[in-house]
Amino acid sequence: MQTEIIKITADNSKEVLSKASKVIRAGGLVVFPTETVYGLGADVFNEEALGKIFSAKGRPGDNPLIVHIGGQGQLKLLTDFVSPIQQKIIDNFWPGPLTIIFPKKNTISNIVSGGRQSIAIRMPSLPLSRALIEESGVPIAAPSANISGRPSSTTGGDAYADLLGRVNMIIDAGQSNIGVESTVIRVTDESVSILRPGAVTKEMLEKVVYPLPVIFAKDKDNPQVSAASPGTRYKHYAPRSRMILESSDKMAEHALSLQQEGKIVGIISTNQKKDSFKEYAPNLFVLGDRNNLEEISQSLFMALRFFDTHPVDVIICESFPEQGLGAAIMDRLRRASEG
Ligand code: TXA
Ligand code: MG
Numbered sequence: 001m002q003t004e005i006i007k008i009t010a011d012n013s014k015e016v017l018s019k020a021s022k023v024i025r026a027g028g029l030v031v032f033p034t035e036t037v038y039g040l041g042a043d044v045f046n047e048e049a050l051g052k053i054f055s056a057k058g059r060p061g062d063n064p065l066i067v068h069i070g071g072q073g074q075l076k077l078l079t080d081f082v083s084p085i086q087q088k089i090i091d092n093f094w095p096g097p098l099t100i101i102f103p104k105k106n107t108i109s110n111i112v113s114g115g116r117q118s119i120a121i122r123m124p125s126l127p128l129s130r131a132l133i134e135e136s137g138v139p140i141a142a143p144s145a146n147i148s149g150r151p152s153s154t155t156g157g158d159a160y161a162d163l164l165g166r167v168n169m170i171i172d173a174g175q176s177n178i179g180v181e182s183t184v185i186r187v188t189d190e191s192v193s194i195l196r197p198g199a200v201t202k203e204m205l206e207k208v209v210y211p212l213p214v215i216f217a218k219d220k221d222n223p224q225v226s227a228a229s230p231g232t233r234y235k236h237y238a239p240r241s242r243m244i245l246e247s248s249d250k251m252a253e254h255a256l257s258l259q260q261e262g263k264i265v266g267i268i269s270t271n272q273k274k275d276s277f278k279e280y281a282p283n284l285f286v287l288g289d290r291n292n293l294e295e296i297s298q299s300l301f302m303a304l305r306f307f308d309t310h311p312v313d314v315i316i317c318e319s320f321p322e323q324g325l326g327a328a329i330m331d332r333l334r335r336a337s338e339g
Contacts, residue, residue, distance in 0.1 A: 021137070040145040050141055067121050069122075078102070102121055154176040154302055182198045294325065
C-alpha cells in the first residue's frame with residue numbers, strides 16, 4: 001500500500017482534512033495527531049476498515065479500540081446510557097485526554113470492542129483531531145499509531161517508522177503535546193476505576209467525583225481487571241534493548257557496575273542528573289526537568305524510541321514519584337521494562 005505523508009501547516013490544513021476525511025469515508029486508514037499520542041484511525045461503522053486497523057498494527061483481535069468523537073452529539077451513536085456521574089466527568093474533562101467505558105450500542109461492530117458489550121470513548125482536545133472527525137462525519141476508531149507492543153507514536157516520524165506501507169495516509173503535525181495515552185476509566189455507582197493512568201490524574205478525578213472513591217485497578221493483583229482492560233495484558237512500549245528502572249540516587253552506581261561487566265549501557269535521565277552521565281553519550285537521553293512531569297511525559301516515548309537507533313545492551317532509566325502525572329509515567333516505564 002502506498003502511504004501518503006503530509007506535514008500539516010497553517011496554509012494546507014483545510015485541504016489535508018478534506019483529503020484525509022475522504023480516505024476515512026472510503027474505508028481507508030489515516031494516522032492523525034491527538035493531544036496525547038498519534039492515532040491510527042478508521043470509520044467506526046465500516047467493519048472492513050476496522051479489520052484493517054488490527055492487521056496494520058499486528059494487534060490481537062480481543063484488544064478493543066477507543067472510539068473518538070468530535071462532539072457530545074456523537075455519543076448517542078455509540079451508547080444508549082450515560083449515567084449522571086459519567087455526565088459530570090464528561091462536563092469536566094471533555095474534550096481532553098480521558099477515555100470512558102460505556103455500554104456499547106448493539107449497532108456497533110463487535111470488532112471495535114474485541115467482542116465485549118462495552119465501548120471506550122473519548123473526545124480529543126486537539127482541534128485538528130476533532131476537525132477530522134467532523135469532516136469525516138463519523139466517529140473514528142483509533143488505537144495508538146504504532147506496531148503492537150512498541151512505544152506509541154508521538155511524532156509523525158514515529159508513525160512513519162512503524163506503519164509505512166500499512167496505512168493510506170499519515171498527517172504529521174509534529175510532537176504530541178502530552179506524550180502518553182489517555183487515562184482510561186470505568187465508572188460505577190460505587191467507584192471510578194482507573195484502568196490506565198494518564199494526564200487526567202487520580203487527584204483531578206477525585207476533586208470532581210467526591211465522595212466517590214477513585215481507585216487504580218492494578219491488573220497484576222486482579223485478574224478481573226486484566227479482563228476488563230485487555231490492553232494491559234499485552235507486552236507494551238518495549239524499547240529494542242532491555243531496560244531497568246532505577247531511583248535517581250542509585251542510577252550512577254548501577255550503570256557503572258553493568259559497564260564494568262562489559263555491557264554497553266544506555267541512560268535515560270533528567271536535567272538535574274545529566275552531568276553525572278556525560279561519559280555515556282551518545283547513548284544518553286535527557287527527558288527534561290525532573291520537577292516538570294509534563295515535560296517528562298512529553299518526551300517519554302521519544303526516549304524509548306531513541307534506543308532504536310542507539311543499540312545498547314541495557315538501558316538504565318530514572319524513576320519518578322507516582323503522584324499526579326507521575327502515575328502514568330511510571331506505569332509506562334514499568335511496562336517498558338517488563339520482560
Ligand atoms: O490517548 C489515547 O488513548 C490514544 C489516542 C490515539 O487517542 N489511543 C490509545 O489507544 O492509546 P490504544 O488502543 O493504544 O489503547 C486503548 C486502551 C487499551 O488498553 C484497551 O484495552 C482499552 O483502551 N480499552 C478499549 N476498549 C475497552 C473496553 N471496552 N473495555 C476496557 N478497556 C478498553
Ligand atoms: Mg496502544
